[in-house]
Amino acid sequence: MGTIAEQSTALRMSTLRLARRLRAERVDPSLSDGQFAVLGWLHKHGPLTLTQLAEHERVSAPSMNRTVNCLEESGYLVREADEADRRRSNIRLTGTGRDIVTTTLKQRxxxxxxxxxxxxxxxxxxxxxxxxxxxxxxxx
Amino acid sequence: MGTIAEQSTALRMSTLRLARRLRAERVDPSLSDGQFAVLGWLHKHGPLTLTQLAEHERVSAPSMNRTVNCLEESGYLVREADEADRRRSNIRLTGTGRDIVTTTLKQRxxxxxxxxxxxxxxxxxxxxxxxxxxxxxxxx
DNA sequence: ATAACAAATTAGCAATGCTAAGTAAAGCGG
DNA sequence: CCGCTTTACTTAGCATTGCTAATTTGTTAT
Missing domain, CATH: 1.20.5 (Single alpha-helices involved in coiled-coils or other helix-helix interfaces)
Known part of the structure; x- marks a missing residue:
């Protein structure tokens, strides 16, 4: 069965390879993995700010900003100005966004x-x- | 234990999350994931052609070509003309390449x-x- | 009031995936 | 042997997605 170090290496390589394979196998070609992850998270947790999304997905704020821009243009989510702190915007799913999450989850x-x-x-x-x-x- | 569909979803999410975590935890900044995978595979299986490497890593031949170019420039591997079929080149680790694999494997x-x-x-x-x-x- | 800080954004770079197209070598039917 | 097809690799160029640096705008503390 090998040493623990060998097991680590084997697990690591298999994980990364399978992850690549899974990513390649996505159903909706118009929605990347990262984009879908954002929609899924919003669906589960309700409206969030850009920074919150960036932290959860472990990407930088600018990266998340680009992702959100793209999803906003596609009509899957909207930014709503936060009344308490007007630097922020609350990002929330649209009806279309909710639909795409529920239908995609089944095929995914x-x-x-x-x-x-x-x-x-x-x-x-x-x-x-x-x-x-x-x-x-x-x-x- | 759940249905097969539920198992799929669970395995998929865990794989992608762990893959992200592993990527974040990379030790050696000079060698990308994909680059190290190639060196590791060569170390384990001996000289291979570009196409063989590309197929195993599930990337296109041009992508693998770029990776191999980079590793060749760094002195970790060499291309040797195949005597039997001169379209091919056999890609083999150099001494430096072997060293970096064995030392990196321990820390990686x-x-x-x-x-x-x-x-x-x-x-x-x-x-x-x-x-x-x-x-x-x-x-x- | 003003300095410091925070959230979002814009601009631009790097890495890494791809396809399309080009070159050189091998294989094959006549 | 000649020309056609296929194969292996390469080059060129594009798309995506990660980043940092710097800007804008709004908040907070002195």
């Missing part, structure tokens, strides 16, 4: 789902447990 | 290694097996 993992179906029950269980462990690792 | 996953050390033997085994499965998924 179609590719991966068909792969998992081809695996044995045991292998699926391994991956399911690994997903939990990896989630924990990422939060640390 | 330091973050992940310390996390894995905190896990139980069973959880580590799960992740090790998952790494194999994920590698296979990515190649499909």
């Amino acid at each position: 993992d179609a590719w991966l789902t068909t792969r998992l179906r081809d695996l044995s029950k045991e292998d699926r269980a391994t991956l399911a447990r690994a997903a939990e462990l990896m989630g924990d690792l990422a939060t640390l | 996953d330091a973050w992940l290694t310390t996390r894995l050390r905190d896990l139980s033997k069973e959880d580590r085994a799960t992740l090790a097996r998952a790494a194999e499965l994920m590698g296979d998924l990515a190649t499909l």
Whole structure:
């Protein structure tokens, strides 16, 4: 099974490769991964400021600004001036934005789902447990 | 344990999150992720052609060409004309290239290694097996 | 009132993915 | 042997997405 260091390297490389594969497999070609992540987060947590979004996605404010601009032009979200602090704007999903999130979520993992179906029950269980462990690792 | 679709979503999110985390945790600033992956693969599998490298890393030939150019300029690898087929060149690590792989491998996953050390033997085994499965998924 | 700070934005750079098109070599049917 | 197709690699140029630096505008503290 190898040393812990070897396991690390193997896990790291597999994770990065699979991540690339998943990114390549996205359904809606008009919406990048980062863009969809923003819509999904807004859908789950309601209106947020630019800085809050940037912090959660671990990108710089200018990067997030560009992403939000793009999504605003596409009509998926709007900026609303914050009454309490007029430097800020609260970014909120439009109806169209909510729609795209709910419909995309269903199709999003179609590719991966068909792969998992081809695996044995045991292998699926391994991956399911690994997903939990990896989630924990990422939060640390 | 959930449906297969739920497992897909969970695995997908964990993979992408962990990938982001791993990328953020990179030690060596002089060598990008993609560049190091190429060196590591060559170290493990010996000389390969450009097309073979591109296929394994799932990038286009021109992308891999640029990466290889960069690594060649840095002196980490060389192109050797293939005697049997002179369209090809066999790409092989130099001594410096081998050195950077072996020394970097130790530090590269330091973050992940310390996390894995905190896990139980069973959880580590799960992740090790998952790494194999994920590698296979990515190649499909 | 004014200095310091904070949020959002704009401008511009770097890395890294791609496709399209070009070159050189190999393989093949006549 | 000749010309056509395919293959391997390369070059050129574009799109995306990350960044830092600097600007604008608004808030807060002295």
